Amino acid sequence: xxxxxxxxxxxxxxxxxxxxxxxxxxxxxxxxxxxxxxxxxxxxxxxxxxxxxxxxxxxxxxxxxxxxxxxxxxxxxxxxxxxxxxxxxxxxxxxxxxxxxxxxxxxxxxxxxxxxxxxxxxxxxxxxxx
Amino acid sequence: xxxxxxxxxxxxxxxxxxxxxxxxxxxxxxxxxxxxxxxxxxxxxxxxxxxxxxxxxxxxxxxxxxxxxxxxxxxxxxxxxxxxxxxxxxxx
Numbered sequence: 001x002x003x004x005x006x007x008x009x010x011x012x013x014x015x016x017x018x019x020x021x022x023x024x025x026x027x028x029x030x031x032x033x034x035x036x037x038x039x040x041x042x043x044x045x046x047x048x049x050x051x052x053x054x055x056x057x058x059x060x061x062x063x064x065x066x067x068x069x070x071x072x073x074x075x076x077x078x079x080x081x082x083x084x085x086x087x088x089x090x091x092x093x094x095x096x097x098x099x100x101x102x103x104x105x106x107x108x109x110x111x112x113x114x115x116x117x118x119x120x121x122x123x124x125x126x127x128x129x130x
Numbered sequence: 131x132x133x134x135x136x137x138x139x140x141x142x143x144x145x146x147x148x149x150x151x152x153x154x155x156x157x158x159x160x161x162x163x164x165x166x167x168x169x170x171x172x173x174x175x176x177x178x179x180x181x182x183x184x185x186x187x188x189x190x191x192x193x194x195x196x197x198x199x200x201x202x203x204x205x206x207x208x209x210x211x212x213x214x215x216x217x218x219x220x221x222x
Binding site: 076 | 153156158159200
């Protein structure tokens, strides 16, 4: 069957703002940008994996999506987790750029994790090997 | 105000206080992650949330919003009563 993951998504409150944050702050590259009705099929990829899994910046238009996001954020639960080379270095770099973290780099068993606010209604976890 | 001694009687609640001592101001997610990864505490998120409510009721923990995330903070003031009531050095 050859099934594989080509797209995963985060629900964002504004697509343009999300694209700016994910590319300018986090360093993803824009991939696909196609108008779909009043929204866009808008994806980004990791800079080292231009043909890798795409992150879909999906509008959180459904009321349940917003309630779901708010509940996760309240308890500090990330909507997605991304790999970085060094979570502590990424935290320092992003903090200098004005990105807000709800969890500073912390050793959690085999990984170091840190959690940031994507300004679009989600928390995002960064993880690197401990 | 809940009973501070009852709040301290549970080992998981004491671990929560240990982790907040290491870093004050943690979300429920961070506390649950620390408890499972560092202490093998596999209690549900719901159970940890209830433990936090007991600690909060005893005045040992408070929560406040950081953005839209609820962070938990440690308060050791209620523990002073213990040292004052039963001093390590006998009273003169």
